[in-house]
Amino acid sequence: MASAAHAQTLYFSAIPDEDETALETRFSAVAKYLADELAVDVAFVSVKSYPAAVTAFRNDQIQLAWFGGLSGVQARLATPGARAIAQGVEDGAFVTYFIANTATGIAPGPDFPADALAGRTFTFGAQTSTSGRLMPEFWIREETGQSPRELFSRVGFSGDHSQTLRLVASGAWDVGALNYAVYDKAVEDGAPEIDTTTVIWRTPPYPDYNWTIRGDLDERFGEGFSERLTDAILELEDPEILAAFPRSGFVPASNADYAPIEETARALDLIE
Template identity: 35%
Template sequence: MSPMSALKSLFAASSVALLLAAPACAQNTPGVLRVSAIPDEAPTELQRKFKPLGDYLAKATGLKVEFTPVTDYAASVEGLINHKLDMVWFGGFTFVQANVRSKGQVVPLVQRAEDEKFRSVFITTQPGINKLEDLRGKTLSFGSESSTSGHLMPRSFLLGAKINPDTDLKRVAFSGAHDATVAAVAGGKVDAGALNISVWEKLVESGKADPKTTRVFYTTPGYYDYNWSVHASMAPALQKKIRDAFLALDASTPQGKEILDLQRATKFVPTRAENYKAIEAAAKNAGLLK
């Protein structure tokens, strides 16, 4: 089975599993804002990053804010469109998937300023790999199959360089998360990997990745990526409260700086569904979206 066929099967299976497993009490809980995020990092890291933001949003909305990790990208999509989650941090591709599956019923509220020109990086430990074309016959790890910055856009740029990952590489793997991709490359499990530039920079800054041994050999052009999305059925007044709260975050205040630093953002800006048309086109071109 090709990676693209496997992705479609995985997404469908995960969606069914989520629907079967979700408890009835998860729906429409009064006074609670149920929030989640695509699992592009370890669950403990996602929880740590969200805690101050959750407290801030609780005060801004008057609601109890609950963060619920999901097992995979598909679960974040299904959770929002089936009203088991109220707000989700999506990557560009997962937003497109949710919007298509819901027939336009997903509303992107805000994105980081950085998400207007987001980038992916390709990393390696091998001295003979210095450009995308050098990946022919090598092994490569993407992140999750549904990741924008860890799969879709890197695949798109590879195809643009006349390299088909499914036929021109020796083996393609999926690590499941950006930090896991770095570990796979650093540990010699694969020759190279593709991931989100923000996670790469964070791992380097924290000393969890050594750029002297594991280095970036290609950085993609910019593209729209992450956003915070809600279902269109959410009351417009609540949508406005949430959007306004994000837009009011100011790095010159202690609280604003803490939240923005954890989100690796200089500020949040409004966004719209039209911003993600290029990602939708790339997904269709790569055979990952019909």
């Protein structure tokens, strides 16, 4: 059982889907909000990679996490009693954008542009990203019958969605796949990368990001704490905090919602 000193602070983290400075800005406000709502100390713990977020959760260095679909599945499989409690309103029907450098001349369209992509260079995001790797790889295989390394002349992993956008915009890679919300925010912000990139295809929708908790929070913080934490997330209405995700709000979620992600990951041998 956790010591009283340990139980005074709720530690949480998030997959590093953007650069570290952006994450600190996003989640410092979340930490303050949760601390005020729950009357406990709350601290955001920065991690360097998607696997590091899963490891920190499994090792009890954090008790709450904002995971992607795949990292959430991995963390819950590794941590008995862990459960998804909430997702963004938009997360039940998330999509990935395939983007191309404008110099490629690849035009947007409703159909997967298999012929136009053949022989190009391509970058995913992080290796265990749902929107930056799992689902784009699934649809590449589904639409072409080929693996990414068979379809493209060169395949890489940028590490995060923002970096994917920068690398494709610079011409370092012809094509890339990234979280639609990151690209849409870049458009909204007038980011220069938008000038040299085009969204050429959008995947069908799938479940993605989620808040996941360890199963022993009530034992640590008192009976009903998990429910109060869930309510605090579901009742979050501050537009500035929500815009940082970016989400319009949060809705209840459960482990079962992510069964399609687990099935896809097993089919691609990303989890055993």
